[in-house]
Amino acid sequence: MEKLRYALFTGCTAKQSTPEQMMSTMAVADKLGIELVELTEASCCGASHLQDYDDFLSLVLNARNIAYAEKHSLTMVTICNTCQLNTAMTKHRLDNNAELKAKVNEKLKEVGLEYKGTSNVTHFLYAIIDDFGLDKIKEMVVTPLSQFNIAPFYGCHNIRPSELQNESHKTPENPYNPTSLDDLIIACGGATVDYKEKNKCCGFHVELQAPHTAAVLTGTAIAGAMDGNADWMVTPCPLCHLKLDTQTGHASEAIGREVALPVLHMQQMLGLALGCSQEQLGLKHHLTKVDFV
Amino acid sequence: MSTHKITTQKVNFKVFRFNADEDYLPYYEDYNMEVTSEEVVLDVLNRIKWDHDGSFSYRRSCRHGICGACAIKVNGRSTLACKERMHDMTELFGAELTLEPLSIKRAVKDMIIDKGDFWEKHDAIHPYLISDVDEHPEHEHLVTPHEAEELLEADLCIQCGACHYACPVVEINDDFFGPAAFAKAYRFEADVRDDAHTERLQELHEEKQGLWDCVKCYECAEVCPKDVNPIDKITKLHQMLFKEGVATSNVATRHAVGFLHSIKKHGVLDEGGLVLYSEGPGIVKHVPVALKMFTKGKIVMPWNMPKSDNLDEIQKLVKSSSTAKF
Numbered sequence: 001m002e003k004l005r006y007a008l009f010t011g012c013t014a015k016q017s018t019p020e021q022m023m024s025t026m027a028v029a030d031k032l033g034i035e036l037v038e039l040t041e042a043s044c045c046g047a048s049h050l051q052d053y054d055d056f057l058s059l060v061l062n063a064r065n066i067a068y069a070e071k072h073s074l075t076m077v078t079i080c081n082t083c084q085l086n087t088a089m090t091k092h093r094l095d096n097n098a099e100l101k102a103k104v105n106e107k108l109k110e111v112g113l114e115y116k117g118t119s120n121v122t123h124f125l126y127a128i129i130d131d132f133g134l135d136k137i138k139e140m141v142v143t144p145l146s147q148f149n150i151a152p153f154y155g156c157h158n159i160r161p162s163e164l165q166n167e168s169h170k171t172p173e174n175p176y177n178p179t180s181l182d183d184l185i186i187a188c189g190g191a192t193v194d195y196k197e198k199n200k201c202c203g204f205h206v207e208l209q210a211p212h213t214a215a216v217l218t219g220t221a222i223a224g225a226m227d228g229n230a231d232w233m234v235t236p237c238p239l240c241h242l243k244l245d246t247q248t249g250h251a252s253e254a255i256g257r258e259v260a261l262p263v264l265h266m267q268q269m270l271g272l273a274l275g276c277s278q279e280q281l282g283l284k285h286h287l288t289k290v291d292f293v
Numbered sequence: 294m295s296t297h298k299i300t301t302q303k304v305n306f307k308v309f310r311f312n313a314d315e316d317y318l319p320y321y322e323d324y325n326m327e328v329t330s331e332e333v334v335l336d337v338l339n340r341i342k343w344d345h346d347g348s349f350s351y352r353r354s355c356r357h358g359i360c361g362a363c364a365i366k367v368n369g370r371s372t373l374a375c376k377e378r379m380h381d382m383t384e385l386f387g388a389e390l391t392l393e394p395l396s397i398k399r400a401v402k403d404m405i406i407d408k409g410d411f412w413e414k415h416d417a418i419h420p421y422l423i424s425d426v427d428e429h430p431e432h433e434h435l436v437t438p439h440e441a442e443e444l445l446e447a448d449l450c451i452q453c454g455a456c457h458y459a460c461p462v463v464e465i466n467d468d469f470f471g472p473a474a475f476a477k478a479y480r481f482e483a484d485v486r487d488d489a490h491t492e493r494l495q496e497l498h499e500e501k502q503g504l505w506d507c508v509k510c511y512e513c514a515e516v517c518p519k520d521v522n523p524i525d526k527i528t529k530l531h532q533m534l535f536k537e538g539v540a541t542s543n544v545a546t547r548h549a550v551g552f553l554h555s556i557k558k559h560g561v562l563d564e565g566g567l568v569l570y571s572e573g574p575g576i577v578k579h580v581p582v583a584l585k586m587f588t589k590g591k592i593v594m595p596w597n598m599p600k601s602d603n604l605d606e607i608q609k610l611v612k613s614s615s616t617a618k619f
Contacts, residue, residue: 010562017391017591019591038612044560046556050556053553055616160514208572210508213462213465217508237319246586286589
């Protein structure tokens with residue numbers, strides 16, 4: 001197989017509040033022989049909040065990010081569900097509206113860039129499943145996670161709106177019965193936990209605006225995984241991770257029950273199975289201690 | 294001639310049964326039925342009533358996706374019963390389907406719920422055109438195709454409640470207006486003939502009903518049988534608040550604008566800076582968690598903030614492409 005190469009859009013948290021996500025992404029890519037070209041020029045995607053303020057500006061900024069991936073003639077991979085949503089949404093809107101695309105390009109021209117629509121945008125999880133293949137992952141597992149019940153937490157912005165999301169990857173995902181993360185868990189040798197919150201919202205986007213709502217959603221998600229007898233949770237989204245890992249205090253208070261589980265980024269789970277070290281995966285950066293390794 | 298093939302399949306329906314007048318607790322009854330791929334969920338509801346139990350209750354009327362009466366939940370997914378085919382349901386969920394009312398806590402009898410909260414919130418946004426119309430107008434009130442397009446999607450809403458009872462915030466916060474009411478508000482806000490534009494926006498912006506509490510989960514967009522895309526309309530209302538100068542400074546509006554400040558300065562988001570800008574003095578409540586995060590290497594100090602390469606490009610684009618003011 002030819003070496004897989006992607007343009008990596010790290011998003012903002014990977015360089016700030018979830019450094020372990022950046023570390024584990026690079027460690028896993030290295031193990032799998034995937035080359036990630038980091039888009040160091042990229043700006044924030046707006047996280048659906050700049051979009052509440054200035055729609056056009058957020059389109060221009062996201063188009064600029066994609067334009068840099070196009071310059072490398074590479075598919076852009078994201079490692080944050082919300083980056084994925086906003087970037088894919090921009091791509092969808094520009095690819096389906098010539099007038100809007102022209103308007104955006106008029107602005108990009110000022111800085112010598114052009115959005116063409118030639119690069120696909122996909123989350124690292126789907127790049128691994130679609131392009132690398134889970135069968136190959138299975139062959140490469142050196143430390144099967146066979147003693148663990150692992151609860152997948154998908155994160156809204158990888159699975160909804162499904163029409164948009166399914167444009168960006170080959171393996172269709174059913175938002176009511178998503179399977180990608182379950183399949184990855186199984187490929188790593190683990191057992192998956194089925195629980196009804198696995199495709200629900202973590203509350204991240206209203207943590208400041210509606211703290212009670214956010215905390216109830218976080219608490220309910222962790223409680224669901226605990227009741228499903230999970231040893232730990234895994235997520236492809238750093239924002240979900242922040243909620244589930246760092247907000248257990250507020251979450252427990254909001255639902256009137258002590259909840260906490262170790263939560264791994266999907267890259268960390270894969271890294272463990274592939275034999276990466278704890279240091280490489282940044283496990284010491286978690287607030288809820290990863291005590292099973 | 295169509296080559297489409299109709300198939301049959303055995304499906305086990307686990308059906309929510311409850312009579313608020315008689316039952317202390319709801320229970321589920323199993324119905325094993327052979328269904329064809331072309332039948333819709335409403336056909337199944339009819340067959341349960343006609344062939345199995347005449348007391349089984351549900352709402353139905355038009356059978357054509359217009360009246361919005363028959364929305365229920367299939368395996369937890371809000372579904373307009375007269376629209377969704379068995380073929381699609383079994384493809385989504387397999388041959389074991391659970392039929393429940395849109396909201397179990399509001400159940401009155403079987404599939405029938407008390408939709409009072411939905412209608413109350415719907416009423417509260419003044420879901421009608423407010424306009425001083427001359428008794429003897431001299432010409433029509435012209436609306437251009439472009440202006441009509443702005444409200445077209447939102448106008449398709451049939452008030453079925455599918456999105457309202459799929460919304461996680463509605464479940465948690467009784468005051469939250471919900472996606473349907475907000476989408477309906479947008480429908481009139483976007484109507485050039487409406488004169489109550491600013492007043493309605495101002496009312497919507499009041500904190501209690503939670504225009505800013507949407508969690509952005511896209512559950513509403515996923516379930517809407519008419520493709521109203523309510524979250525898109527909520528986003529458009531947010532943009533409108535700024536565009537019309539109605540937005541006042543609160544944690545939510547500062548949070549949205551805070552992204553612009555960060556991007557202008559760093560290209561990327563300054564996480565700490567954003568929380569400080571959004572919360573103001575309220576930031577003290579985040580200190581205990583922030584301290585823990587700091588000890589785990591999760592907080593970047595201002596002097597170490599990463600910056601995007603070619604930041605000048607981003608700054609230039611922010612200057613030339615900004616369309617909103619605060």
